[in-house]
Amino acid sequence: MQAGRELDKQVAVGLGWEVDEHIDIHLKDGAWREIPHFSTEWEGMGVLVEEAARQGFPFQIETRFMDGGLIDYRCLSIGEDRDIVHGFGDTAPKAVCRAFLKAKGIAV
Structure with a gap:
């Protein structure tokens, strides 16, 4: 799967977030917010790394x-x-x- 909004939505679902399938938002703390750009931006990747680590999925990144x-x-x-x-x-x-x-057992 290519980097982009579909991959970002899949990651949000993997995190257990409630996601609106038609637009790029998720429910958090009672408010709808834009899904981070997990797959294309360093800031979004940082959100994923922190959230996943809280759920017991640490990462090691290598070049x-x-x-x-x-x-x-x-x-x-x-x-x-x-x-x-x-x-x-x-x-x-x-x-x-x-x-x-x-790691979550979701086909990529």
């Missing part, structure tokens, strides 16, 4: 290089079944989203 150039980002997390899962992406936010969804 992968070959011949002096960046290949991609790899993110590791611990799945619900306590196995290590990997998420890859051309950006760190996308890799984190993919690892989180795999």
Whole structure:
């Protein structure tokens, strides 16, 4: 799945947030708010990292290089079944989203 709003909505659902399927909002503290840009912005990725850690899903992010150039980002997390899962992406936010969804057992 490509980075963007559909992936962001999937992550919000994985976090257990109530999401409006037709527009990019979620219910939090009794108010509807915009879903963070988990998969495309560092700020959104930070929200995911903090929320997931509270739920018991820590992350480790690595950059992968070959011949002096960046290949991609790899993110590791611990799945619900306590196995290590990997998420890859051309950006760190996308890799984190993919690892989180795999950790939650959600097909990516």
